[in-house]
Amino acid sequence: MISQKFRHTIKKYGLVKRGERIVVAVSGGPDSVTLLYLLFGLKDELGLHLYVAHLDHMLRPHSARDAEFVKSLAAKLGLPVVVGKAGIKKAAVKGSPEELARNIRLDFLFGVARRLKARKICLGHNLDDQAETVLMRLIRGSGLYGLSAILPKKKMSAFTLIRPLLETRRKEIAAYLNKKKIPFCIDETNKQDIYLRNKLRNRLLPLLEKEYNKNIKEVLSNTALSSGYDYDYLVCAALRVLKGQGRKVKLSGFLKLHPAMQNLAMRISIARLKGDTRRITFQHIEEIRDLAMHRPVGSVVDLPKGVSVLKSKTHLVLRI
């Protein structure tokens, strides 16, 4: 039963507390419509205050129609709704168009939550999204952080993103909507990494399911969830190790660290400097470790996007 699984995921990860104010991101697609109905089913029992939020990206022909659909759905359930409109301002944010769209969407949701004094933002990602994401990260190359893929619960600035459908299959969602005769819009929102993701969804994952392991999606989802725990533990340890250090990491301390901590300490420092660790591979980190351990003072390792690491007498110095 989908509603039992939904409750189970919420309980297991402590996603929702009694009496909370929650902004539910509803695109109008099958996932977010199901999400809204299932949360609505817990509303009275848990004394939840639910707010529907919809962002009209104005990029698609049917975007106005989708917004109307979400408004009337919210009205039907008697829930307050906020609809935002967003043009993509290319100049304002860096990153790929997908990241841009994602960041604009998150900014919108954060703004809504701030105004409504809600701390939780609820998103509709499901187990199939998770499996696709893990596989995509694996294929492109990834350590533990990438393998964590989509987290059931994630703090971002003052808010917590929660994903109570993350252990539910796409086909369970479709069956639920079908059985309850609940209408929804055709989902066009999942445009992130659309080319590779579609290839994985339509070709690679079905092949793996058929020829290698019929439970491949559940298996990949478990890998993600378990990696999420492990990564969280390691990051907490690395942050303790780094303390306040940012652009300069003390060499003597760095050399005494476990390689797992050296890796994370460097990644965290790089992220602080340039905002993220995209394109920083395991081999880059191995090179920095080699720099620290074996190369003469004054040596430099160049990283993508103009970042470099200099070995001084006393420190590893990150520059951009």
Next chain:
Amino acid sequence: MISQKFRHTIKKYGLVKRGERIVVAVSGGPDSVTLLYLLFGLKDELGLHLYVAHLDHMLRPHSARDAEFVKSLAAKLGLPVVVGKAGIKKAAVKGSPEELARNIRLDFLFGVARRLKARKICLGHNLDDQAETVLMRLIRGSGLYGLSAILPKKKMSAFTLIRPLLETRRKEIAAYLNKKKIPFCIDETNKQDIYLRNKLRNRLLPLLEKEYNKNIKEVLSNTALSSGYDYDYLVCAALRVLKGQGRKVKLSGFLKLHPAMQNLAMRISIARLKGDTRRITFQHIEEIRDLAMHRPVGSVVDLPKGVSVLKSKTHLVLRI
């Protein structure tokens, strides 16, 4: 250059020390023959004492011929050689036939090393083996431990297994042998998980290389190496947390642990009880966490192979 990469891997992971006694496992196949030649090339420079070890499984038609080949190769290089013969005694060890063969081979190598007072045992696994193993583990379902796949350096009882070809591609090995006109036997030793492994080697990996990422093998190898570091760090932390605890894990302490530590503490305890954690999935561990957190005293979680976990007033009690 293969010999440079070989040196680089040895240096990076600290595989070999000056003047060491090393048992080199040589099946006669391309990997182990290359391994022997490359190590031989470092012999004088590093003052190494190399011993060739070959186990004749007597399962294949050509096994006697392979043994002769290895003997004459060792003679040609002027190295001492030990050839063992092994019938597989099914009753003696548990596990699949592949594990059985692997364990018999390791026992043989440990025995040789013990007699020769060597602490290092050198094996010929290459980057392609690594990529296949990571992918196999991923498909079957795996956390960080499985993703670590093949470690460049691994302590086992009193010995250290080292794999200096682990960052070298199978095609580089073939090119080296071809260029140097070095003879070798057709490798029939890699019979572990032969059906799935062959499918991955001959079908899935070429597909991934062609359609998804031409560097997929390097990428999977990096995931393995980086997971190896991370897993090692986490296990050390979990062993500190567990201290002497074995079959009984204190409930109050367990509940305070980070989920990553709860997972590993349980896995280590289960491994102590039944020898390994095969067939223990992420979902089993999640059930044990649920038992500890939410279920009444006296509840039991059943695990595969007759293992169960009882929640007593004060402890999680593992039984078999």
